[in-house]
Amino acid sequence: MSNDDNLARSNRILQYLRDELTVDVDERFMLMLMQQHQMLMEVGMSYLAGRTHTRTYLDREREVGHYRLFNDYFSDQPVYTDEMFRRRFQMRRELFLGIVEKLQNHSEYFPWRIDAMGRMDLSPLQKCTAALLQLAYGAPSDQSDEYLRLAETTAIDYLINFCKCVYEVFGDQYLRRPTVADTQHLLEMHERRHGFPDMLGSRNDINVLYESPLFNKVLEGGAPEVYFTINDTTYTKGYYLTDGIYPTWATFVKSFPYPKDPKRKKFKERQETARKDVERVFGVLQARWTIVRGPVRYWSRDILRDIMYTCIILHNMIIEDEGDAVSNWMGYEENHPTRVKQGFTPEFQEYLWRNCELCDSEIHHQLRVDLAEHI
Known part of the structure; x- marks a missing residue:
């Protein structure tokens, strides 16, 4: 709403007060109401005039980030070799894809979804890669924005959810006590x-x-x-x-x-x-x-x-x-209930x-x- 619209709305309210208030009403009371209304309108207009919109929508074209990542590392003929993948992702491609698949089956956060605008969400590869890069390189959360096409807060959410799900899915196997x-x-x-x-x-x-x-x-x-x-x-x-x-x-x-x-x-x-x-x-x-x-x-x-x-679990998974x-893990160990004495x-x-x-x-x-x- 513009300043002219606010001023016109204020004048209509003042006119309504003049028309509705009868002569029996104390003039001082009517004057007080009009002064309070005018003061509130001036404060609101000054706030709107000084207000700036700091949040800007960026169309990051997240589909471009997925296709670039997929062609570089996960296609039938990727740009980069298996040795380069192992060095940059700290693990073999097959192990990484296995982790991505299990996280998709475990949590609704990682599968490929459609947002409220009908557009495809970030792919599971983008989500897990963003989290893994932060773990492996200690990189700032917005460093992968240009390559993976995701914002800083989004990358932080992916890291937190990735670590939580890895612990829930693989913790019993790779953090167990030695037999x-x-x-x-x-x-x-x-x-x-x-x-x-x-x-x-x-x-x-x-x-x-x-x-x-x-x-x-x-x-x-x-x-x-x-x-x-x-x-x-x-x-x-x-x-x-x-x-x-x-x-x-x-x-x-x-x-x-x-x-x-x-x-x-x-x-x-x-x-x-x-x-x-x-x-x-x-x-x-x-x-x-x-x-x-x-x-x-x-x-x-x-x-x-x-x-x-998560770092310990992934380390143990890579070693294995x-x-x-x-x-090698042979399944869950038998747990017997403890009786309190x-x-x-x-x-x-x-x-x-x-x-x-x-x-x-x-x-x-x-x-x-x-x-x-x-x-």
């Missing part, structure tokens, strides 16, 4: 590579030790059993290589601070080499998914959790697809006993000495 067979494979792999028998892995962050659920299964008695013998001493738990800041638990093996004995010097060298090798796994994750390496972009913990889990997985139960006594055994410093020192002799 007995997985644990045995890990132990054999570490012994072949690092020379430490029955080593489970390495830890390098004391800040998350007491918040980590890593030892919950051990205390609950549900962790896979590990038995090994070194120097005629039998041990019943696997162990992790750590640095000197960690406590002297039976399941931690630290290096000697200032060794002078040749055996202990060799043990210190091998222990630190193996520990750094295992710790570089997170560096590999950061190199593959740059969004993990940079500062956080979102305030919601749920979104950050989904992004982190390329034949380097520790084990009250009082001082035998299970709680066993929990306390396992906790004391886990924190036994004598076993910690004895295991370190035996490993030094073994190596």
